[in-house]
Amino acid sequence: MAAIDCGTNSIRLLVADLPEPAAGPTASMVDVSRRMEIVRLGQGVDRTGRLAPEAIERTRVALAGYAAEIGDLGATRVRMCATSASRDASNADEFRAMVHDTLGVAPEVVTGDEEARLSFTGAVRGLPADARSPFLVVDIGGGSTEFVVGDRGTPGGETAERVRAAISVDIGCVRMTERHLHDDPPTPEQVAAAEADIAAAVDRALSVVPGREAATLIGLAGSVTTVVAIALGLDSYQPERIHHARISYDEVAKVTADLLSRSSAQRMEYPVMHPGRADVIGAGALVLRVIMERAGMPSVVASEHDILDGIAWSLADPS
Known part of the structure; x- marks a missing residue:
């Protein structure tokens, strides 16, 4: 499986092997690859309300590299979640179109509550x-x-x-x-x-x-x-x-x-x-x-x- 988190400052990739459901809630995933790039997607959003063209381009370049790695590693399912900057921007449609063209799947612009719940699951499993x-x-x-x-x-x-x-x-x-x-x-x-x-x-x-x-x-x-x-x-x-x-x-x-x-x-x-x-x-x-x-x-x-x-x-x- 491949997971991508696109935030205001960075975009990150995790490719992992997940356990079978029968393994139970204490089972661990096995990392195959973790990557992070600082793309500053949220550059100026608080002031302008829009994603800057250069920020979208930085994100596209990083995402293209991730897409190539996902293909090379043979991930069967991909989920990309985009967070604060892409919720706030008036030109979010432009961002979503770029992601779909580059990655082949649409980004999910998750709500703040869903973002928090995903963070909790990621943090608590394995404590x-x-x-x-x-x-x-x-x-x-x-x-x-x-x-x-x-x-x-x-x-x-x-x-x-x-x-x-x-x-x-x-x-x-x-x-x-x-x-x-x-x-x-x-x-x-x-x-x-x-x-x-x-x-x-x-x-x-x-x-x-x-x-x-x-x-x-x-x-x-x-x-x-x-x-x-x-x-x-x-x-x-x-x-x-x-x-x-x-x-x-x-x-x-x-x-x-x-x-x-x-x-x-x-x-x-x-x-x-x-x-x-x-x-x-x-x-x-x-x-x-x-x-x-x-x-x-x-x-x-x-x-x-x-x-x-x-x-x-x-x-x-x-x-």
Whole structure:
């Protein structure tokens, strides 16, 4: 099976072998290939309401490479989900036509709630047995952040996860950078404005999703995993060390303050920093820190498995 997640900042591919349904809810998928390209599809969407032609072209080039790999690996089913930027854009039809021409299937512009539920499935399957439920899963993307609270479920039951509530709010690392953090590095006034904007959105989300009742916070996507990699002091980006690593609120706050005090070029001094993330990671870290503050979470567990894995798991059901 092949799953593609097209977000505001990046487009990612997972080709995997899925277990037979009879294997039960604790069975694992087997990765065949994982790829990620920074295409910044959401460039300027918050300001213009449209996908920029150059952003669509960057996405087309990456998608053409993915289509070739999917064909070479012989994937039998393909699902592509497009998220925040393509929901917001007035020229989304142009984007969808490009995807169909390039990939051969139409993209699903999923709702925020569906995005959150897919993220939850991807994050919760495979957690250590001693991870305490309920879980608050937050997926900090480029244009939006998804909040979902739920439980892993009863081992041996018909489903492995039970979602209690989910919501998507328009705070993400690209959107907050473009809206507030105009200087490089941002000024204290710009950071304060971004923090106030984020806090208001987080409080709205937590009024719908009972995140303060959760026992474990799980953070998804590149902003979280990069912050965790920096906190761990890694000399290279090592997914196997980042996946399910736990860091404290104090560590998150320290990394966030450091990132926001640096220019994009100075952030590249971190060996774990992806070049396409350096200009927006300060805002992403700030979103994580504010979520932890407002939800009262003393620590966060990073997951390298997220909506992309949830999309792949959704293909296990042929209905």
